[in-house]
Amino acid sequence: MNYRIWYSTESFADYIIANTELSKKNVVKKKMFESDANNAKNFHSMPDHIKKILYLDAPDLIVEIDTEPIFSIEVSTEAGTGHNAFQRFARLAASVENNVPAFYIYPEAAIITRQNTQPKWDKINPLVFKALDDVMTIYKIPALLYYFPSDYQDHSVAGTSPHLRHKGLRYDSNRNFAGCPDSTDNEMILMFAAINEIISVVEKSGVINGREKLLGKRILSDRKTFMLQEYATKGGNSNMSPLTATEKIPTEFLLNYLSKYENANYKIGELLRSREETIIYKVDAAFRGDPYPGALAAIDYLLCREGKSFEERKYNLVMCWGNLTIDDNAKTFAIDSQKSTIHDFVSAVKASEGKxxxxxxxxxxxxxxxxxxxxxxxxxxMFSKVKHIRVFSYFADAILFPDGALWRDA
Structure with a gap:
């Protein structure tokens, strides 16, 4: 069996190989080119089955066996508060939506230091565990989070962390793996064991049949259980970001708002009308990417999604750039913003079309x-648009600005 590892950073590929059964396999490493938008010279050379995983955003690593992807890995060292834990969520979703298990390495907490204040631990938003579990519920494919090694558990006072200059995070001592998590940490040891289990299963049962067995394997199911326990222990609930930035309204209000775009020759299509209620994700900020694309993807799975496609939603998912004011009497709403305009979106699309x-x-x-x-x-x-445009247009049934709107008819 021939293994191929697609990587963004070669040292991380070497790290995963050295610490798993991949070290005993016939492995070829290949540079991963993330999109036509940021690497027009090389992206077209990526195999089609890899492009399918990259259609929203690129993970840090994809491992395949005989041209069948068997898992992906995403690594982040960001502080975990608010939206940040969801910043890479679209990458995880893209992998699992293609039936490829995803591993997410993310700090339980990271130290933030601001001027004139004492260092403090910024803890993970536990809602990310629920979002990943909801993805697994729909696809029956592992989407597992492992903590990036840190001093958090042993040094609750951030200022006493031995690795304060590295935000309290612990990196591998092998200089060949610079920037990689400490491989001796129990969290990484557990992840390596999970990777080895996937390798064992797909070698015995084949990739397609093996995928169906993975969540039944104890080492993977135990991690899934651990994640739900962490969600509960850390006080996870629906009153957390990004859900606090959402509002549920009757779809009638949305249709009334969009009615100004209707005329004798055009009526809003059936997709939006097919759902009685709508979730609106409110972003009162200048139009941009991170962390909003990942948060939008997470909201879909946390609140809307009931099946494997955007058509299988309980509620419409709408993104609103600006302040939303509901008018219950008129059964509609208004949007106001000095920060974003529909032309920001269109300009980003036009810039992408230049490629x-x-x-x-x-x-x-x-x-x-x-x-x-x-x-x-x-x-x-599809691949030449910048990432946030791809993600917004993939997940949102409609995108609203004070001076314009975009929506799906079907």
Whole structure:
């Protein structure tokens, strides 16, 4: 069996190989090019089955066996408060939506230091455990979080952390694995064991049949249970970010708001009308990416999703850029903002389209760009749009601005 590891950082690929059964396998490492938007020269060369995982955002690592992906890994060292824990959530969702198990390495807490204040631990938002569990409930594929090693449990007073200059996080002592988590930490040992279990299962049962067995394996099911325990122990509830930035309204209010775009020749389509209620994710900020794309993806699974596609939602999922004011009497709402405009969205789309080469005449396409041209013929601008535009348009049934709106009809 031949293994191939797609990586963003080669030292992290080496770290995973050295600490798992992959060290005993025939492994080839390959650089992962994340999208046509940020690597137009090389992205088209990525295999199609890898592109499918990258359609929203790229994880740090993808491992495959005989061209079948068997797991992905995402690593973050961010402080975990509020939206931050969900910043990479779209990457995890993209992996699991393609039936590929996902591992998320994230600190239980990280130290933040601000001017004129004492260092303090910024703790993980436990709602991320519930979001990952909801993903697993729908897809029956592991989406497991392991803590990035830190001093949090042994040094509750942040200022006493031996690794204060590294935000209290513990990195591997092997300089060949610079920036990687401490491999001697129990959390990493547990993750390595889970990886080894996946390797064992897929080698015995094949990738397709093996996937169905993974959550029944004790080492993986125990971690799933641990995550739910952490959600409860750390006080997880629905009154946490990003859910505190959402509002549920009757869909009638949304349709009334959008009615200004209707005329004798056009009526809003059936998708929005098919759901009685709508969840609105309110973002009163300048239009941008992180952490909002990941938070939107998490809200979908936490509140809306009932099945494997966006069509299988209990509620519409709408993103609102601005202050939302509900008018119960008129059964509609208003949006006000001095920070965002529909033109911010359109400008980002137009900038991405600058990477599209479909308008070129054949004689003006260099040989090296012909495969990229052909990829764009097949996928259009799917991979050439910037990440946050891809994620917003994938998850949101509608996106609202004070001066414009976008929505799905079906």
């Amino acid at each position: 599209n080469i479909l308008t070129k005449d054949y004689d003006n396409i260099p040989s090296s760009e012909i495969p990229r041209y052909y990829m764009q013929v097949r996928y259009g601008s």
